[in-house]
Amino acid sequence: MNRLSDFMLPPARSTLAGEVDALFNFINVVSLILLIGITIAIIYFAIRYRRKSDDDTTPLITHNSKLEITWSVIPLILVMIVFGWGYSGYLTMTNAPDDAYEIRVIAKSWLWEFHYQDGQTSINELHVPENRPVKLIMSSDDVLHSFYVPDFRVKMDVIPNRYTSVWFEATGPGESVIYCAEYCGSAHSQMLADVIVHTQDDFDLWLEAGDAIDEDLTPVELGRQLVERQGCLACHSTDGSTLQGPTFLDIMGRERLLTDGTTVTIDENYLRQSILEPNTQVADGFPPIMPSYAGSLSDRQIDAIIEYLKTLD
Amino acid sequence: MATPEPTNTKKLQVRRYKPEENPKETYLTEETGLWAWMTTVDHKKIGLMYLGSITFFFLVAGILALILRTELLTPAQSFITADAYNQIFTLHGAIMVFFFLVPSVPAALGNFILPLQLGCKDVAFPRVNLLSYYIYVVGALFTLIAIFTGGVDTGWTFYTPYSATTGGNVMMMTFGVFILGFSSILTGLNFIVTIHRMRSPGLTWNRLSLFLWSLYATSIIQILATPVLAITLLLLTMERLLSIGIFDPALGGDPVLYQHFFWFYSHPAVYIMIVPGFGIVSEIISTFSRKHIFGYWAIALSSLAIAFIGFLVWGHHMFVAGQSSLANMVFSFLTFLVGIPTGIKIFNWLATMHRGSIDLKTPMLYIMAFLFLFSIGGFTGIMLGALSVDIHLHDTYYVVAHFHYVMMGGMVMAFLGGLHYWWPKMFGKMYNELWAKIACGLLFIGFNVTFLPQFVMGSLGMPRRYFNYLEQFQAYHQFSTIGAYIMGVAFVIMAIYLVHSLFKGKQASSNPWGSRALEWQAASPPSLHNYHHTPVIINGPYDYHKPMSEFQLGIADSHNGHDPHHQKDIETKSVEADK
Numbered sequence: 001m002n003r004l005s006d007f008m009l010p011p012a013r014s015t016l017a018g019e020v021d022a023l024f025n026f027i028n029v030v031s032l033i034l035l036i037g038i039t040i041a042i043i044y045f046a047i048r049y050r051r052k053s054d055d056d057t058t059p060l061i062t063h064n065s066k067l068e069i070t071w072s073v074i075p076l077i078l079v080m081i082v083f084g085w086g087y088s089g090y091l092t093m094t095n096a097p098d099d100a101y102e103i104r105v106i107a108k109s110w111l112w113e114f115h116y117q118d119g120q121t122s123i124n125e126l127h128v129p130e131n132r133p134v135k136l137i138m139s140s141d142d143v144l145h146s147f148y149v150p151d152f153r154v155k156m157d158v159i160p161n162r163y164t165s166v167w168f169e170a171t172g173p174g175e176s177v178i179y180c181a182e183y184c185g186s187a188h189s190q191m192l193a194d195v196i197v198h199t200q201d202d203f204d205l206w207l208e209a210g211d212a213i214d215e216d217l218t219p220v221e222l223g224r225q226l227v228e229r230q231g232c233l234a235c236h237s238t239d240g241s242t243l244q245g246p247t248f249l250d251i252m253g254r255e256r257l258l259t260d261g262t263t264v265t266i267d268e269n270y271l272r273q274s275i276l277e278p279n280t281q282v283a284d285g286f287p288p289i290m291p292s293y294a295g296s297l298s299d300r301q302i303d304a305i306i307e308y309l310k311t312l313d
Numbered sequence: 314m315a316t317p318e319p320t321n322t323k324k325l326q327v328r329r330y331k332p333e334e335n336p337k338e339t340y341l342t343e344e345t346g347l348w349a350w351m352t353t354v355d356h357k358k359i360g361l362m363y364l365g366s367i368t369f370f371f372l373v374a375g376i377l378a379l380i381l382r383t384e385l386l387t388p389a390q391s392f393i394t395a396d397a398y399n400q401i402f403t404l405h406g407a408i409m410v411f412f413f414l415v416p417s418v419p420a421a422l423g424n425f426i427l428p429l430q431l432g433c434k435d436v437a438f439p440r441v442n443l444l445s446y447y448i449y450v451v452g453a454l455f456t457l458i459a460i461f462t463g464g465v466d467t468g469w470t471f472y473t474p475y476s477a478t479t480g481g482n483v484m485m486m487t488f489g490v491f492i493l494g495f496s497s498i499l500t501g502l503n504f505i506v507t508i509h510r511m512r513s514p515g516l517t518w519n520r521l522s523l524f525l526w527s528l529y530a531t532s533i534i535q536i537l538a539t540p541v542l543a544i545t546l547l548l549l550t551m552e553r554l555l556s557i558g559i560f561d562p563a564l565g566g567d568p569v570l571y572q573h574f575f576w577f578y579s580h581p582a583v584y585i586m587i588v589p590g591f592g593i594v595s596e597i598i599s600t601f602s603r604k605h606i607f608g609y610w611a612i613a614l615s616s617l618a619i620a621f622i623g624f625l626v627w628g629h630h631m632f633v634a635g636q637s638s639l640a641n642m643v644f645s646f647l648t649f650l651v652g653i654p655t656g657i658k659i660f661n662w663l664a665t666m667h668r669g670s671i672d673l674k675t676p677m678l679y680i681m682a683f684l685f686l687f688s689i690g691g692f693t694g695i696m697l698g699a700l701s702v703d704i705h706l707h708d709t710y711y712v713v714a715h716f717h718y719v720m721m722g723g724m725v726m727a728f729l730g731g732l733h734y735w736w737p738k739m740f741g742k743m744y745n746e747l748w749a750k751i752a753c754g755l756l757f758i759g760f761n762v763t764f765l766p767q768f769v770m771g772s773l774g775m776p777r778r779y780f781n782y783l784e785q786f787q788a789y790h791q792f793s794t795i796g797a798y799i800m801g802v803a804f805v806i807m808a809i810y811l812v813h814s815l816f817k818g819k820q821a822s823s824n825p826w827g828s829r830a831l832e833w834q835a836a837s838p839p840s841l842h843n844y845h846h847t848p849v850i851i852n853g854p855y856d857y858h859k860p861m862s863e864f865q866l867g868i869a870d871s872h873n874g875h876d877p878h879h880q881k882d883i884e885t886k887s888v889e890a891d892k
Binding site for chain 2: 007008009010019020023024027028031034035038039041042045046049050051052054056057058059060061062063064067068071072075076079080082083085086087088089090091092093094142143144146148150151153154155156157159160161162164177179180181182183184185186187188189190243287
């Protein structure tokens with residue numbers, strides 16, 4: 001049984017996982033027993049009752065009420081067990097404890113933004129304390145997304161104009177993947193993030209230190225790290241290839257045709273404008289889908305990103 | 314004063330009609346030529362036209378699937394872009410569902426077989442039947458135009474608000490599907506009226522074949538559910554063209570409302586796709602076990618039960634969509650209930666094989682594959698119905714594997730079984746049995762190699778509709794792709810021996826499998842009007858304990874001069890005519 005779940009299930013890293021896994025294993029084992037029974041019956045009958053001659057006659061058996069009732073009632077009992085078990089687990093998963101630590105989650109095509117209670121924000125990295133219930137209050141800025149952490153066994157759709165929530169309690173420090181599980185367009189499969197579980201002390205330290213950006217980094221190095229961490233590379237390549245947005249390669253000083261027909265020369269002001277209000281001056285040939293970074297990047301970080309982009313030629 | 318008791322039975326003079334062997338004049342040799350085919354109202358020709366069309370769409374969508382699987386050999390981009398990938402998986406799903414699975418058994422095989430099994434010359438409304446075919450063609454044309462004018466990348470579910478905002482030609486595509494729905498409704502209507510009104514003398518409801526029962530149940534769903542899809546797509550069109558806020562939150566609409574509407578059709582549609590398959594399984598199991606079907610009423614009524622409960626489970630597609638806990642509980646409960654009639658069918662089919670005389674011909678092999686694969690589809694459906702487990706598995710490859718086991722392992726296997734079963738009746742030719750068995754075996758292996766790893770991948774957390782994926786899943790994806798190629802080879806072999814049989818195949822006898830069902834009392838292939846006589850039915854289609862002669866009766870026609878030896882007066886109780 002353990003081997004089966006080790007093979008089929010990701011590591012169990014939240015308090016909710018145990019019950020889900022137990023039911024998963026129960027259904028698998030019962031199904032396997034029934035499936036083997038059915039398969040043996042098919043094969044055995046096909047061999048044992050194989051047609052011997054064209055004149056074979058068969059007994060007239062039209063029905064058997066006792067058998068019909070048996071094979072209706074036994075499966076009914078089995079599925080009712082599964083129903084009750086699944087529903088009770090589901091109730092635990094939907095009712096967050098009152099003392100849960102709340103984090104606000106905003107999904108945008110195609111990144112995850114996390115806002116913490118003390119004003120701290122992070123992008124594509126969710127930081128949570130271990131052994132403490134965490135409740136996420138989620139909404140989307142555009143289309144449907146779905147927040148999915150296999151290691152925690154939690155998933156919830158993220159919907160525009162409505163809050164949905166999900167909660168979990170991580171059982172130990174470490175990192176797990178967050179997927180977007182509701183199809184959301186071109187870069188759906190790149191809408192990944194990490195959940196980083198800290199001890200309570202480390203978590204408090206992280207909240208204080210913020211994004212833990214080393215103040216000693218050069219602007220270019222800081223910019224490079226930010227571009228990677230903030231999800232820019234899901235849509236903008238650094239090697240000249242065209243993804244959902246224009247490439248970063250050799251971007252500075254380039255003439256760019258905009259969707260309104262005008263042309264701009266890309267300079268610091270255009271880049272800053274495109275980060276803070278991305279859909280006011282959209283490059284021709286690209287959809288106006290970039291989320292705004294106003295409020296989630298400081299001036300110093302924007303400067304660093306621009307410095308980094310200048311080096312890409 | 315004694316008044317005669319009112320009676321709705323009458324005495325019929327019957328005689329035996331043996332089916333004609335090696336017929337010179339068949340529906341294929343009469344009324345030939347392109348124009349005659351295009352304007353035909355013959356249910357058999359329309360059935361073949363549907364068969365040709367769905368084969369074409371199956372080929373197209375199958376090739377798309379191979380492209381997807383090839384791209385997924387590597388975790389990153391290998392030869393198509395993310396946008397192309399998204400369009401291709403949308404088309405694969407939409408074409409397979411709307412243009413292949415929904416019409417496959419009812420419109421293609423059903424059209425051909427239903428009047429033959431009822432002993433009538435055609436369906437009740439032959440012209441409407443032709444109309445429904447052309448509506449299907451027009452719907453298909455709109456879809457093809459949509460593909461070549463921008464494409465569609467929404468997934469076959471057209472979820473809002475994505476479908477309301479994305480580029481491409483979503484409108485044209487939904488319009489195509491909208492039109493297509495009317496084809497489905499008209500076919501369902503035609504079948505219901507035909508089954509009610511055009512049964513041969515003596516063909517009472519308890520002598521109806523289980524294939525007809527399944528088509529009857531399917532037709533009810535088609536008529537009741539398809540209009541909801543039409544309304545939904547119309548609302549979607551209004552939103553996109555006129556900016557009326559219905560589903561798009563930017564306009565004040567509710568995206569989850571769309572999901573309710575969509576699944577209110579599309580879950581019953583799952584049963585439109587699979588229930589006719591159940592009918593084929595019953596026919597083939599009984600014929601190749603040469604034994605009375607076990608639990609006739611249990612199987613017939615469970616089809617109707619599935620049709621009914623199937624309307625009430627749509628919410629299980631939305632367990633993580635923000636539905637209330639109460640709604641989730643109710644939908645989970647009803648989902649488990651629908652599993653019970655499905656289980657009943659499996660057990661009844663197994664009981665039919667018990668103590669039978671089993672002939673392992675190709676159609677029977679397909680049905681044995683069906684029983685195995687569909688059982689897996691059913692068990693994994695139970696897994697997905699369990700609320701807490703579904704939270705983890707929802708929208709992962711586990712779901713992808715589950716519905717492929719139901720739709721391809723179940724429905725397509727049943728369809729192929731039916732195709733091989735009725736092929737001699739349709740074309741009067743036998744195919745090469747050895748090659749047919751090889752193709753069936755390859756298909757079975759290829760299918761499992763493709764989709765078993767997807768259960769594991771999904772449980773491990775691999776989401777569906779992913780163009781790129783994490784490297785830890787690569788081995789499973791590669792396995793899966795190899796399986797898809799094996800299936801491709803199997804279908805190529807099948808195409809070769811089936812086409813070969815049309816030209817070089819042995820002449821088929823009228824009843825090559827020794828079945829007792831009525832369609833086998835017509836010639837192979839049948840004449841233009843099916844029977845030269847009006848069949849009279851005194852036994853059920855699974856009464857293998859009765860001699861063949863009792864299945865070959867028809868109303869005696871004194872002008873033809875009948876053989877007095879076979880003349881037989883039928884007691885009023887044994888032949889109940891409609892009037």
